[in-house]
Amino acid sequence: MAQKIRVGMVGITPNRGFSSIAHMPALLALPDFEVVAVCTTRQASAEVAARHYGATHAFADPVKLAQHPDVDMVTVCVSVPGHLDPVMAAINAGKHVYSEWPLGRTTAEAMRMRDAAVAKGVRHAVGLQGRVSPSICYARDLIAEGHIGQPLSATLFVNAGNWGATIDRAYQTSFANGANLMTITGGHNLDALCFMLGEFRELGAFAVSQRDTIPLEGTGEPVPKDVPDQLVVGGILGSGAVVSVQVRGGMTRGHEFLCEIHGSEGDLVLEATERASTQRQELKVMGARGKGVPLAEMTVPEKYRWVPAGVPKGSPYNVAQLYARFAACIRSGAPMVPSFDDAIVRHRMLDMIVAASKTGQKQIGGV
Numbered sequence: 001m002a003q004k005i006r007v008g009m010v011g012i013t014p015n016r017g018f019s020s021i022a023h024m025p026a027l028l029a030l031p032d033f034e035v036v037a038v039c040t041t042r043q044a045s046a047e048v049a050a051r052h053y054g055a056t057h058a059f060a061d062p063v064k065l066a067q068h069p070d071v072d073m074v075t076v077c078v079s080v081p082g083h084l085d086p087v088m089a090a091i092n093a094g095k096h097v098y099s100e101w102p103l104g105r106t107t108a109e110a111m112r113m114r115d116a117a118v119a120k121g122v123r124h125a126v127g128l129q130g131r132v133s134p135s136i137c138y139a140r141d142l143i144a145e146g147h148i149g150q151p152l153s154a155t156l157f158v159n160a161g162n163w164g165a166t167i168d169r170a171y172q173t174s175f176a177n178g179a180n181l182m183t184i185t186g187g188h189n190l191d192a193l194c195f196m197l198g199e200f201r202e203l204g205a206f207a208v209s210q211r212d213t214i215p216l217e218g219t220g221e222p223v224p225k226d227v228p229d230q231l232v233v234g235g236i237l238g239s240g241a242v243v244s245v246q247v248r249g250g251m252t253r254g255h256e257f258l259c260e261i262h263g264s265e266g267d268l269v270l271e272a273t274e275r276a277s278t279q280r281q282e283l284k285v286m287g288a289r290g291k292g293v294p295l296a297e298m299t300v301p302e303k304y305r306w307v308p309a310g311v312p313k314g315s316p317y318n319v320a321q322l323y324a325r326f327a328a329c330i331r332s333g334a335p336m337v338p339s340f341d342d343a344i345v346r347h348r349m350l351d352m353i354v355a356a357s358k359t360g361q362k363q364i365g366g367v
Contacts, residue, residue, distance in 0.1 A: 005327055008037035008071040008095075010062045010086040011078035013045065014052040018100070018315070019077035022280070024053060026320035027075075029311040032327035039065045039086075062086035066093040073330070076100060079171060080179040084109055091116045096330055098323070100127040102187060103343035105178030110347045114340035125326045128279075128338040128346065130192030132321035134304035135283035139261070139268055140196040147287065148263025151241040156193055156259045157248070158278060160185040163229040164250020168217040173225040180227035182207050183350060186247045188279050190233070191338075191346050193245065193259065200243070200349065200365045203235030205356040233353055238365075257283065265289055280315045 007027060012019045027033045037057035040046040046058035059065040066074050066089040074090035076083055076099040083099055090097040097117065103126050104110035117124040130136050143151060162168065163181040172179050194200070207228040214225045229249035236242055248254075256272035266289030274281050286295040311320045322338070329336040352363040 002032075002331060004034040005032055005096075005330060006034050006036045006070055006072045007075055008039065008057070008059075008065045008068065008073070009035060009055075009075045009077060010039045010065060011076065011082075012038050012049050012053070013040060014049055017077070019075075022315040022319045023075060023077055025312050025316040026323055028053075029308060029316070030320055030323055030327070031308070033323065036070050037065050037068060063089040063093075066090045066095055071095060073097065079169070079177075080183075081105055081171060081177045084113065087113050088116060091120050091122055094120060094122060096123040096326075098125040098127070098326060099340075099343075101191075101343065101346075102178050102183045103340060103347065105176065107344065107347040107351055109178075110340065110344050114344055117340055123326070123330050123336055124340040125322065125329075125336050126338050126340055126343040127319070127322065128188065128191045128342060129318035129322050130188055130279045131195050131338045131342070132306075132325060133192070133279060133283065133318050134300045134321070135270060135285050136192050136196060137304045138298075138300045139270060139285055142268060142287070143196055143261070143263075147266060148261065148268055148289070149265030151197055151237075151239055151261060151263050153242045154193065154197060154244075154259065154261045156189060156243070156245045157255050158185060158189045158246070158257050159251045159254065160247055160249045161252045161275075162249070163214075163227070164252075165215070166217045167214045167223065167225075170216055170223050173214060173223050173227060175226050181247060181249050182228045182231050182353065185277070186231050186233075186245075186353075187346055187350060188277065189247065189257070190245060190349065191342075192278060193243070194237075194346075194349070197241060197243070197261070198238045199345070200235045200352070201238045201240075202362050202364050203233055203352060203356060204362050205234070205353040206230070206232045207353060207357040208232075231353075257281075267295065269295055274314075276314065279318050282313065282317070 038049045039059040043060040050058035073096040208230045213222040231247040233245040259270040261268040269286040271284045306324045307320045356363045
């Protein structure tokens with residue numbers, strides 16, 4: 001077997017946060033990787049994390065982690081406002097880098113990271129895990145192969161339990177931080193939709209904030225809020241298919257995720273199987289062709305699973321799928337998808353949504 005890719009992880013605390021429930025279990029289950037270094041905001045907590053996960057090195061400075069000769073690749077799992085510095089530290093040190101989504105607070109910030117990575121010649125990946133979901137990849141190929149004929153329309157409903165009556169992270173209430181219902185839940189789900197069907201040719205949108213303040217969980221303290229808690233996007237894709245998307249903040253009942261795709265010869269439906277974010281669960285795929293034929297569940301072929309059978313289901317699974325693809329791309333030199341380039345496409349689409357909502361005018365895409 002080839003030498004393991006040695007990972008330094010920025011933002012990992014035992015038993016807390018997405019890095020501990022998704023990234024670390026994924027990396028520990030994959031034979032291509034070895035976590036050798038961790039970084040938190042304090043040296044003491046970094047040492048606790050290093051002992052807990054068996055990492056050799058502990059840092060409170062992401063620059064020092066990135067510069068260490070034992071580190072081949074850096075994973076950045078901190079909140080969105082903190083992505084830029086550790087990502088740039090990894091790039092400047094010539095290390096491959098995986099950043100969670102959203103890549104940056106703004107499109108310009110994301111482009112700065114992408115351009116630096118290209119100039120340095122390092123490989124880059126972004127955590128748009130829907131693109132490696134077995135269910136979504138299967139549906140994408142079915143559409144491309146003409147299983148439903150010409151795609152005519154698609155409807156997507158998705159819940160965002162956060163951004164409702166309370167919020168658990170105060171930084172997500174400020175639009176300037178780039179981490180909100182539109183960018184996170186909206187970004188992930190719109191990316192999955194566009195990955196299956198193609199990019200918007202034109203769109204209109206309503207990004208609506210129905211609350212000016214929101215109580216912080218645990219304390220009840222009201223926090224000022226200028227981010228959307230409801231998102232509606234409608235438009236036409238490059239293929240001509242008509243699309244309607246709604247992201248519902250605060251809703252914890254009804255369909256967690258439902259995507260219905262109608263074609264000239266048949267239909268596909270993707271449904272949630274649990275109450276979790278789209279990219280953190282196994283979606284059920286159903287299809288039917290021909291008049292009067294009811295929908296039936298379609299088994300996702302094993303060729304869409306690239307990780308060992310022992311990789312935990314749920315939050316770690318699609319993250320592991322993404323890491324497995326990244327390892328293959330690092331070793332082979334093949335293009336990585338999803339990369340920082342894909343992140344910029346999505347950031348630009350979000351800019352179109354903001355402009356459409358603010359101006360009330362249809363926005364024209366680059367398709």
